Amino acid sequence: MKKRQVVFGMLGTQLDAGTGPARWQKWRPTVALGMHEDFVPDRIELLLDERRFAKLAEQVCEDLQRVAPSTEVRRHDIYMADPWEFEGVYACLHDLLAGYPFAPDEEDYFIHITTGTHVSQICWFLLTESRHFPGRLLQTSPPRKQAVGDPGTYALIDLDLSRYDRIAQRFAQQQLHDRDLLKGGIATRNSAFNRMIEQIETVASRSRAPMLLMGPTGAGKSQLAKRVFELKKHKHQLPGRFVEVNCATLRGDGAMSTLFGHTKGAYTGASSDRAGLLRSAHQGLLFLDEIGELGQDEQAMLLRALEEKRFLPVGSDREVESDFQLIAGTNRDLQQAVLAGRFREDLLARLNLWTYRLPGLAQRREDIEPNLEFELERWSREQHERVRFNVEARTRYLAFATSPEAEWRGNFRDLGASLMRLATLANAGRIQTEGVDEEIARLRAQWTDDTGLSPLHALLGDAVNELDRFDRVQLEDVVRVCARARSLSAAGRELFAVSRTQRASTNDADRLRKYLAKFGLDWETVSGRSPQAI
Template identity: 55%
Template sequence: MSPRPTTIISLLGIQLDKGWRNSEDRWRAWRPTVGLCMQDDLEADRLLLLASEAHGKLARVVKSDIESVSPTTSVELVPIEFEDPWDFAEVYGALREFADSRTFDPEQEDLLVHMTTGTHVAQICLFLLVETGHLPGRLIQTSPPKGESRARSMAGEYTIIDLDLSRYDRLAARFELERREGVDFLKAGIETRNPAFNALMERIERVALRSEDPILLSGATGVGKTQLARRIFELKQRHAPGGAKRLVEVNCATLRGDQAMSALFGHEKGAFTGAMEAREGLLRAAHGGALFLDEIGELGLDEQAMLLRAIEEKSFLPVGSDDPVSSSFQLIAGTNRDLGAEVREGNFREDLLARIDLWTFELPSLKNRLEDLEPNLDFELAQLSESSGKRVTMGREARESFLRFAADPSSTWRANFRDFGAAITRMATLSEGGRITPELAREECTRLLNAWARLDGKFVDAGRVVRVLGAEAAAELDRFDRVQLEDVLEVCAGARSMSEAGRILFAASRAKKASSNDADRLRKYLARFGLHFKDLSER
């Protein structure tokens, strides 16, 4: 027996703890919670009996029975409510609130959590709360004996399941900390599979934690430069809480003309017409923190010269001022341009590029990270579930269809993961009950194909091809075949017969022949794609 007092937590068993229908015969039945306090080698100093108000009468009977068989056990009735005892989220939430509201000191008391009573959902939740340390104790399980005496059958048997939680808690805490730090944190917890991308994140993590020099993130639109810049800053804060206090962000493409200089470096009152008040400027606001200049290649040459001075000397002149202002910050820059080419064309200062090119990391486009489509899909679904407050799922058929389309060479993903995330958001928004169906996936594939075609200046309504063949088969077609087939399907849909459709489609070549069989020619063409005219005319 432990020298420390023992506390037991148990849910009231609505059926098992009630015993027989006749209250006088209840002592002839095995009742788990009562029997737990009848064990010769287990002394319970305190028992917290969790029960709903609706079952208060039964809870009071069990409390009285425990006090009669174990006078040294103090029984406390703890109210807990489950509207649906089979709803995992509700049950876990209620039990977690109970655990958080109590203080259990494993150094001062032994805590045993009884997981025999309650629904299977409640038992799983109790197990999880013990496993994660929210209830810092051991699990205890009871069962009726086999072939024992009457008195023994009333007590039953018990088994203590020791998860060695003190060791587990330390490992769990360490694992949680490591999971949220470093490379995983930079990847937003996405289990990316592309080896080159993972190696890139590892390199960025080392540089971010060891250097205050400028970092240049390059890559096409939508590859995640802005999100990565924010995570770099947050990662540095996690490892140096007393360090950088603020991340100032600006898209340089939004800075134009005279306002660009003022926005970046600030101005004095009366520096120019309309300058009614002094302005601090973004560089000064970033003092002691970090400045993220997205699309830095959009800056004018004058702003570039001022920025170079600010980086090298940590000071600059606000517009209209003769007195330099000091500001120390780490620069993180982003660009979708080839800055080397911009230097050659005279659009970007070579000395500035040399200063910010110490650590340059090029983020790969979606088409170079096809292995990461599935984990990013899961990430987007999880984000949408969290933001909407309801679970968003994608059936297996819809999932496989969309991923095949996403990985197909004909899918251009012009805006990369921005396009990808938007597509999932559209499907989730249109889904009924949060489940994305194959029909929604096909509709989205059609929308994407048409959108990309318009941007390429080669618009063709790809919808009919996708509806007839399916998104995967349509994606496998060369663009030439897709455009041709779309026109054929359009004609077939409006024709009254195959002969009429053939006459329309082959009018030019037909005029040069003495005789022709347009219907047979059309039939053979459609057969190449496994299609039949009778099906098309109904669409």
């Protein structure tokens, strides 16, 4: 059984108008719906404001009856206070469709988008694309040359994108391109990192809410923030600038001025007005690295700027506006900082909508090889000189770089610096085993400490001299394990791998916590991560 054809459309108050015999010399889109030989609607649901356009509707209905006697026309009285006001138009059309008795098994539905304001056309599109209207769009066009009885042309538009394989493929390809951009063009292999990038790509494309990037120094927070900006800029979502500041460099009165600006004479030395970084980031992206270093006053001002898009420059009694997207970076546990009274809980709640923890290089050892290739390619482009490992040297370097011995305390900064040294010292564009051996020795010495002292000096200071040699050697090894472990529990499992099998109850995390406490240390201090960090 053939389905009935049902067309929804708005009365065209200009295009459908016309009186007297001359009206047949004019193309009228609603009347033309009944004049196509290969598409004759069984029913037209005609929407109009009866109080203003009843007479025009009567004329159109009479003419439709004349050209298409089998077509039934139902008039729907709708009132729009302002046909150019998006919210009101959408609500009106949504309510009409919500109460309509659709029977898709018996009828095919079309929305005639030629008539009505541009706002109503957009609303029809959204309602159809979201499946509030179970049908297709119908676009009609006038004939090239006006002639009596010529209905023009029509086209059907199906918004079910799943039916368009080539379009779906283009969307998938664009997503891969966007994710590749966020990864800097590096074919990363760490599955957890790749899943995180996939979500960041989705969030960055759909939201302007703040993001919080957590992770150790050198994990790539700044680079990722820049790539998020590039992605949004490419999608025309942020016309402004990328503005970056390391909050650890902001001190005293200068911190407030740097961020929020000041007026001339606000304090000694303020010889002219200063816009400040928040205003410079208007309609752009502001990256505040090490946000945990901000003072309480700056935190309070930043919170107000995020919520109200307004703030007071130093020395001014007039507020200024700035609408920016914020990405914050930190290597601290901000929740612990809140408990310690160093960070505002309400600001953390504002930042914590989209939080991502970037793993250090030691937690992404499978990504060392593709990053190695990336860094050498970058060096070659910058220096206009091709540099490559020989096979044995590359094997030896990767074996060390991916082993537990390689601590990568500076994360990707350490790796980048290491490869820069190797490339610079390479003879005839080839990195040999001798150069690799020298670099491995250099890295080992560097991770012992730049001063030649053990990493315990950074944690305990002169108190390290009060430790017995036995305790000192043991504690150094524990600290190294903690620095590269994914979590407190993982470190405990590695350290107590043998003895844990001989115990009835194995709480490795608690054992490690108690061991560190004997020396006045805790997991957060030793590893720079929270107990649940991955």
